[in-house]
Amino acid sequence: MNPVAFSTFIIITVLVAAISWYKTRKQKITTSAGLFLANRSLTFTAVGSALFFTNISAAEFVGNSESVYLNNMSVMAWGISSVFAMVLVSEFIIPIYLKGAMSTTPDFLENRYDPGTKKLVSFLFLISYVVNLLPIVLYSGAVALNGLFHFSDIWDISYGNSIWVLIWCIGLIGSLYSILGGLKAIVISDLVLGVCMFTGAILLAYFGLRHIGSGDSILGLQTILTTKTEHFNSIGGDKDAVPFSTIFTGMILMNLFYWGTEQVIVQQALASSNLETSQKGIALACVGKLLGPLLFILPGIIAVHLYSNLHNTTEAFSRVVSDVSPPMLSGFIAAVILGAAITSFSPALNSASTLFTLNLYKPFKEKNGKAVTEKDLLRNSRRFEMFAALLSMFIAPLIIFSSGNFYTFMQKMNAAFSIPIFSIMFVGFVTKRVPPIAAKIGLAFCFTGYILTQVVFDTGIHFLHILAILFVLTAAIMLIIGRIFPMEKPYIAQNKQVVDLKPWKNRHWINGLLILIMILLFIVFSKWGLAS
Template identity: 80%
Template sequence: MTAFVTFITVTLLVAIISWFKTRKHKITTSAGLFLANRNLSFTAVGCALFFTNISAAEFVGNSESVYLNNMTVMAWGVSSVFAMLIVSEFIIPIYLKGAMSTTPDFLESRYDPQTKKLVSYLFLIGYMVNLLPIVLYTGAVALNGLFHFSDIWHISHGNSIWILVWCIGLIGSLYSILGGLKAIVISDLVLGICMFTGALLLAYFGLSHVGNGNFQQGLHTILTSKTAHLNSIGTASDAVPFSTIFTGMILMNLFYWGTEQVIVQQALASSDLATSQKGIALACAGKLLGPLLFILPGIIAVHLYNHMENTTEVFSRVVADVSPPVLSGFIAAIIFGAAITSFSPGLNSASTLFVLNIYKPFKEKKGVRLTEKDLLRSSKRFEMFASLLAMFIAPLFIFSTDSFYTFMQKINAAFSIPIFTIMFIGFVTKKVPPIAAKAGLVFCFIGYVLTQMVFDTGIHFLHVLAILFVVTSALMLIVGRLYPMEKAYVAQNKSVVDLKPWKNRHWVNGLLLIVMILLFLLFSPLYFS
């Protein structure tokens, strides 16, 4: 009961703070709903980027993967720092220079409106059948593991997941529909502080539990026994082989941080380029704390449980078993908040893509002039539809048989690499034509589906992605060579925000990269064998 009361109290407190900070922020325009009027500070951008990326899937998936294998899963988060800094230096300036509200806006200016629309549809499908349902499902799994609702309500595990999915989905929908991006960002700031506090407390109580009440003994135990799980390098047979960092993983991270609308939208809401770059650096620092936040609970579980039937509940069980009730409730509120602040931006971004890239052009083509009020109304209706669809799909993930985090990344790859490839070629060339982008998109998507569902290549899916990226890029360049655009693409500066870069970014970025490398060296056979 104490844990549940704490959960409700913290959740309400975050909601009240968000309301108080945004009560004077009236949403009257699409820019206010989608981009918070482009006036976010660097701390707001950094926290929004980090917490939008952090859903219950990070807690659930990472802990499960470490428990079953080792720390190789940390490569997804830690190595993303390199991709984030590339995006900060080279890609975000392009978006801000063109005053773009969505990443497919670049495709319209670089290729043509049809390419923009095609990619917008792909994004929307990915959000509604993958991103949003996964956020809801993992949030439901984590909460059920913490509070054992299935036992309290005397229903099956599957039925409790259905109920919790709908609870999270409905509340997340209200956040997005009523508050827009501004309310989401304020929640991110508050939850960010709570999350780091909760992670430190969980580490203390978890290690004390392993050490039978002695923190130092617990730390000594996990550093000297079962050290195979402390290996971030691993072997070729691991779910995430280390070599994939240099092939498909870097591509997926570049896509995620550089072209994924739900992420990039947070950076595009900054007041200027320097603010955006500072925010990305702050988010990088958060990603480097990943081993403490998401990996340690799985390591603790290795020393507490010899066998678990439902490994998706590793994180929840550790929290419930090692934490005092108040901390359990506090962490449950963080998990719930993480689900909300990943689901809400996903809805907001899906709505941005639909309204600005599909609905508005369709209406204008018919000669209908839309007011800001029309756009806001259509946005909210679409968010209701998208959230309902996600809530129906989410419980079906209970039937997945693969390691959940790996399963999630495999699904993401089907949408991410085709989109990233045509974006990349658009960034680095000036005369590759629209037909090459369309052909590349179709070829890469079909190629990935065939290699994963029809033909058994025997090659890790991340290596397959790298091969498809190279082949698709070559195909687009050949088409560009044979049928180049008559007029080379020239980016326009719409002068909406100040494009002066952050002067201290180089030494800060260098420091972040050094810490990234040191983490891999620390958790390697050099220290643990």
Template identity: 85%
Template sequence: MNATAFITFIVVTFLVGVISWFKTRRHKITTSAGLFLANRTLSFTAVGSALFFTNISAAEFVGSSESVYVNNMTVMAWGISSVFAMLVVSEFVIPVYLKGAMSTTPDFLENRYDPGTKKLVSFLFLISYMVNLLPIVLYSGAVALNGLFHFSDIWHISYGSSIWILVWCIGLVGSLYSILGGLKAIVISDLVLGICMFTGALLLAYFGLSHVGNGNLQEGIHTILTSKTEHFNSIGTSADAVPFSTIFTGMILMNLFYWGTEQVIVQQALASSDLETSQKGIALACAGKLLGPLLFILPGIIAVHMYSSMQNTTEVFSRVVSDVSPPILSGFIAAVIFGAAITSFSPGLNSASTLFTLNLYKPFKEKKGRTVTEADLLRNSKRFEMFASLLAMFIAPLIIFSSDTFYTFMQKINAAFSIPIFTIMFVGFVTKKVPPIAAKVGLGFCFTGYILTQIVFDTGIHFLHILAILFLLTTTIMLIIGKLFPMEKAYMAQNKQVVDLKPWKNRHWVNGLLLLIMILLFVLFSRSGIAT
């Protein structure tokens, strides 16, 4: 371990923590709204940075670089195409949530269907967070840090043992951050770390390209643009990790779910002061997503020109940073990676706690006839966060046994929970009389169908296409049930007038520009562009 790199890592991490404390020291958490929604006072920069950095965990650095090194830039489609989904959510979904003063996305399901559907979906969200989202964040952070500092060599222990130790270190720090600081502290850290991340990415690109060019930046750029250019291709075939056709089937559905339904993401937008602020914040997050090729994919391209083979491809990003960066930059990037892990883990915990406390614990107590105070909600939410974090820390190291590439594994597990929930949300948005029983049947059918096609039967069809087929079948079943057994009274959304619902007047031309850039990026990284 390089002493300079490690000292830089400690100093930068400490400074981010101090800045977050300084900016939130007068923000006393005395209510559940303060813990979960920062009292709905976030600015558009805070919303945008929180949305972007909550989405960007160490998994993005680790998974994207590995996928580009092993395959090509088809993995780029996940981040770039999500811009379309984010703008759809900004225009049509967020206004509904804010209009109903909703604290969690399952609140919509209670209004649209019934309390039972809300509880069922809240339970599925919690399972997803504790066995998938939180463990993946911890594991990817541990892999990246071990690759940067080589703790397994320093401590003279196995690779697996070092991952266990690092998972628990990240998990404990992230738990304290969420429990003590709440959402306000998390979004302040996101803003600071966002600036650090873009700075680190630019510096890493400079040193990486210079390394490929034997000390000459221009020669490095020339090298990656003229050799092994097939790795620049983002238009995938059926043989690639992400076939281009999947963008228009399962991928768009998963992106719509993630940005419009996933509690850990939507909660950031719901904490905005009004609709205009939320829409500006989402547009800012879109701009960040469009920079994804520079941030997460270029290190993989650089690795292609540095290493003919690697035994452990999950360490592609970490090895590039270690081999091309001066010690100060290595420590700086390690601090960003650690911060990314913390500020993805902490919002995940905060959102899981929100779902448990408001959607399960509070209704259960009130059903028993007991009065639930704010102090009681805060106390039990923090207890649940401790339980969820401990469970995630036990599960995370087991991901090492996955046979898929890390990014593919992560998306396949996400899909098991996302599409069933998204489908019943979608039907709830576009219909008025489909009954609660249809939502419950739809959840069961879609979830069971996905598990059978991925574990029991080998269909030979890409899992994203399977998701689109299940979405259509589930929607059809729900509509048939709605036709046969419609609700007596049509659903009507209520305006609770908690925040100003006036939309951002400049959103259309800004959104159009963002979509144009999205399309141009696919053209640039294709065989018609630089992947010739």
């Protein structure tokens, strides 16, 4: 291990933690709103950075680089096309949540359907976080750090055992962030890491091109633009990791779920001071997503030109960083990777605690006639966070036994929970009389159908297309039930007037520009552009 790289890693990590502590040292968390929603006081820069960096974990670096190395830039579609979904969420869904002063996305289900649907979906969210989201964040962070510092060689233990150790280190640090600092501390870390991440990405690109060009970055750029250009293609075919047609079926649905109903993401927007701030923050996060090719894709392209046959392709990103960067930059990027893991793990843990405390624990206590104090909520939320963190740290090392492309594996796991939940949310958004029983039947049908098509039956159809089919069938079943057994009284949304709902007046032309840039990026990274 290079001592300069490791020293830089420690210094940057401690510095980010120190800044977070300094900015929140006078803040005493005495209410659940302070712990979960930062007292609805976030500015648009805080909302935007929190949205972007909660979405970004080491999985983005590891998974995207591996996919580009093995295949091409079709994996870019996940991040770039999400801009369209984010614009729709900003315009139509966030106003609904803020109007109802909702703390969690299942709160809408209680208002629209009934408390039982809210509890059921909250329970599904918790399962998803503990067995899927949290373990994947921990595992990808451990893989990246081991690839950068080769801890398995230093400690003279097996690769699997080193991943175990690193997973527990990341998990314990991330737990402390969430339990002690709440959402506010996480957001401060996001702002600092934002500057670090973009700085590191630019420096890594420079040194990577310089390495390929044998000391000449211009020659390195010419090399990657003229050789092996097929890896620049983002318009995936049927045999690619992400066929282009899936953007218009299951991918748009998963992106709408993620940015519009996923608690760990939406909670950042719900913590804004008003609707205008929230919409500006989402637009800022869109800018970050459009820079994704520089952050997550270019290291994979560099790996294509450096390594002809990597044994462990999940370490493509780490190998590039350690082989082309000066020691100080390697340590700097390692600190960013750890920070990205923590700022994805901590918000997910915080959101899981929010769902458990407000949607399950509090209603249970009140149902049994017991008074629930803010002190009681805070104490039990922190206990649940420790439980969820420990369970996810036991599950995360098992991902090493998964087969195939890591990023595709991650998205398939996400889909099992996302589309069933989004289907009943969507029908709730667009109808007024579909009854609660329809939501429960739709949820069970969609979840069961997805498991059967992915585990039991080999349909030969891409899983994203399957998701679109299940979404249409689920919506149709719910609408039929709604026609036969409609609610006696139509659902009417109530304005609780907690925050100002005046929309951002410049949002339309800004959103239009963002979508135009999204389309241009697909053209640039295609056979009509750099892949020609």
